[in-house]
Amino acid sequence: MFISFLLLAITQAATPVASNPPKHTIWYSVDASPSHSQIFIANGDGTQERPLLPLTGLDYSPSLSKDGKWVIFTSERNGSADIYRVHPDGTGLDRLTDDPAFDDQAALSPNGETLAFVSSRKLGLAHVWLMDMKTRRSRLLSNQPGSGFHPAWSPDGKWLAFSSDGGRFAGHMPGRWEKTQSLSVYIVRPDGSGLRRITRGRGVAGSPQWSPDGKRIFYYETSEIGAVFASGANATKGATQIVSVDAADGTFAQVTTGDGVRRWPQPLADGSIAFLDSDPKGSTALCRVKDAVITKGGLGDIRSPSWAPDGKTVVYAKVSWADKFELQPGFSMHPAFQLTRLASGGFFPTPMPNGGRMVVSSNMQSLVSMKPDGSDRKEILSSTDSLLLSPVASPDGKKIAFSLGMYFRPSGHPIGQIGIMNADGTNVQYSGVANTNSGFPTWSPDGKNIVYSQDAHLVVWNLESGQRRNLTVPGAQRDTFPQWSPKGDWIAFSSDRDSDEDFKLFLIRPDGTGLHRLTDKSGDSHCSWSPDGDWLIFSSARMGFKDEHALSESPQPYGQLFIIRPDGSGLRQITDNKWEAGTAIWIK
Numbered sequence: 001m002f003i004s005f006l007l008l009a010i011t012q013a014a015t016p017v018a019s020n021p022p023k024h025t026i027w028y029s030v031d032a033s034p035s036h037s038q039i040f041i042a043n044g045d046g047t048q049e050r051p052l053l054p055l056t057g058l059d060y061s062p063s064l065s066k067d068g069k070w071v072i073f074t075s076e077r078n079g080s081a082d083i084y085r086v087h088p089d090g091t092g093l094d095r096l097t098d099d100p101a102f103d104d105q106a107a108l109s110p111n112g113e114t115l116a117f118v119s120s121r122k123l124g125l126a127h128v129w130l131m132d133m134k135t136r137r138s139r140l141l142s143n144q145p146g147s148g149f150h151p152a153w154s155p156d157g158k159w160l161a162f163s164s165d166g167g168r169f170a171g172h173m174p175g176r177w178e179k180t181q182s183l184s185v186y187i188v189r190p191d192g193s194g195l196r197r198i199t200r201g202r203g204v205a206g207s208p209q210w211s212p213d214g215k216r217i218f219y220y221e222t223s224e225i226g227a228v229f230a231s232g233a234n235a236t237k238g239a240t241q242i243v244s245v246d247a248a249d250g251t252f253a254q255v256t257t258g259d260g261v262r263r264w265p266q267p268l269a270d271g272s273i274a275f276l277d278s279d280p281k282g283s284t285a286l287c288r289v290k291d292a293v294i295t296k297g298g299l300g301d302i303r304s305p306s307w308a309p310d311g312k313t314v315v316y317a318k319v320s321w322a323d324k325f326e327l328q329p330g331f332s333m334h335p336a337f338q339l340t341r342l343a344s345g346g347f348f349p350t351p352m353p354n355g356g357r358m359v360v361s362s363n364m365q366s367l368v369s370m371k372p373d374g375s376d377r378k379e380i381l382s383s384t385d386s387l388l389l390s391p392v393a394s395p396d397g398k399k400i401a402f403s404l405g406m407y408f409r410p411s412g413h414p415i416g417q418i419g420i421m422n423a424d425g426t427n428v429q430y431s432g433v434a435n436t437n438s439g440f441p442t443w444s445p446d447g448k449n450i451v452y453s454q455d456a457h458l459v460v461w462n463l464e465s466g467q468r469r470n471l472t473v474p475g476a477q478r479d480t481f482p483q484w485s486p487k488g489d490w491i492a493f494s495s496d497r498d499s500d501e502d503f504k505l506f507l508i509r510p511d512g513t514g515l516h517r518l519t520d521k522s523g524d525s526h527c528s529w530s531p532d533g534d535w536l537i538f539s540s541a542r543m544g545f546k547d548e549h550a551l552s553e554s555p556q557p558y559g560q561l562f563i564i565r566p567d568g569s570g571l572r573q574i575t576d577n578k579w580e581a582g583t584a585i586w587i588k
Helices: 001-013 222-230
Strands: 024-031 036-043 058-066 071-075 082-086 105-109 114-119 127-132 138-140 150-155 160-164 184-188 203-211 216-222 241-246 251-255 261-266 272-279 282-291 293-300 302-307 313-320 326-332 338-344 348-350 359-362 364-368 379-381 387-393 398-407 415-422 429-431 438-443 449-456 457-462 466-469 479-484 491-495 506-507 524-529 536-540 558-563 580-586
Touching: 001 222, 001 302, 024 326, 024 348, 036 058, 036 071, 058 313, 071 524, 082 105, 105 150, 105 272, 114 150, 127 150, 150 203, 160 203, 184 203, 184 216, 203 222, 203 261, 216 222, 216 261, 222 261, 241 261, 261 302, 272 302, 282 302, 293 313, 338 348, 348 580, 359 387, 364 387, 379 415, 387 438, 398 438, 438 457, 438 479, 449 479, 457 479, 479 524, 491 524, 506 524, 524 580, 536 580
Parallel strands: 024 338, 058 302, 415 438
Antiparallel strands: 024 580, 036 313, 058 071, 071 082, 105 114, 114 127, 127 138, 150 160, 160 184, 203 216, 216 241, 241 251, 261 272, 272 282, 282 293, 302 313, 326 338, 348 359, 359 364, 364 379, 387 398, 398 415, 415 429, 438 449, 449 457, 457 466, 479 491, 491 506, 524 536, 536 558
16 A cells, blocks of 8 residues: 555656646535634733734644744645744744645754654655755655654654554544544654654554653543544544653553543643643633643633743644635645635535536535625525535536435434425425435436435436436445536446445446446545546545544545546546545536
């Protein structure tokens, strides 16, 4: 698997970069992505906070240098996620990386000469890299299997601690499709020697930080499922604890107990342990624990705090969410593709055939029609107790088919049905087989048929006769997200039929012949066709996590966009970031 990642990365690097204007327009969803993220600096308890820099969009992952002269952080202000530094008074802004790959989670060495950071450059997966601050040349720290996250320097600069997932997904959430992540903490010398694991090797251990004397390493600990619940979207559930381990003899000590989501631990010079706590109401607080007594301060939607060694200053990111979904430019790894991302609750974008309007599922509770620039929004359908998903226009633009469902009921079989209405939202009619979970419709190019998923197999519905026939055979597999080619020759869909619960892309002829697998990597789904039917765009988990799951904003933060031809050639990665990219639509 690692070799396939490397070959893909080499193929991408060898492809000439065109200087022509974009030829392809893609819209896609970014689930649980905030509208904005801004860096703040404050007293150690969170009082007297102020913005470090003006709001530009997405700034995150700040860390303070040991001498207090620099704040290192990640920003997408120029497109891709890159590393910057700035003085605590907001002066001296300096861009440190400019690679089109994902760069994040940086920490400056105690002597200020070397920057450790996480990057997907060259290898595709996230790994720990080191940059010489004088020459700005970077090198890979350790080419071990899997992804590495959150490097932390020992006080003497002779070691780095980091977390790693070992190159594999841990499994799935029980009864669901989200992937889970196992993490262990490792230490290694800056020259790559002495690599060893220092945590238990089970569950999740993440975000390590050294004690001021360099003897112990502190981290948060939870289970794989607990890490999903601890993510930004689910932080009201589960529990994580702060734990430490002696770097020399491996003895463990637990710092916190009881319920609560505690992350980003940092030991301070006074013997206290600072960390971020998320309470049952979803609020976050800057906390310290000393002699089993916890104090709190600095409430807000805070992420990734970093304290000065004396605890008197802290920097952190604060995220904000829009009331309605927003259209934002997305960074593309190839200049021929122009990307628009739907942040803060926009899903399943679809164009109307005349090109004058788009329809989007807003927070999965309403269908909204709007102009391509996001203006003139009109809610054409809403629901208070069910999910409205996957709108798609008929070829003549007169009708819209969509899904209405209760897919996440607390218990029992999920129920869904197909809806069809006029393009303006009038004359809504529902049609489906009783007590089935039907959804994700797509039209045939002539508008006479709809193919959809029904109880995890595919059904073709003839609208003239009303007859339905099984396109795929009901069974133990899950067949979903069908997409009819504009040429009419293939129907693409996602299935776990031969992949041990991992979804991949398949193709089948509309008459049920020619069934075969198109992709063979982990977690390929949400495909759609280019208007000419020559390409498919899809979301894939094949590039793994870009961060620790418990620190992400999404239950599926590993999704990146790829394109492929229906004959399996031309595979290319289009996005590379920490957000979940899905439900992409190819406009032109």
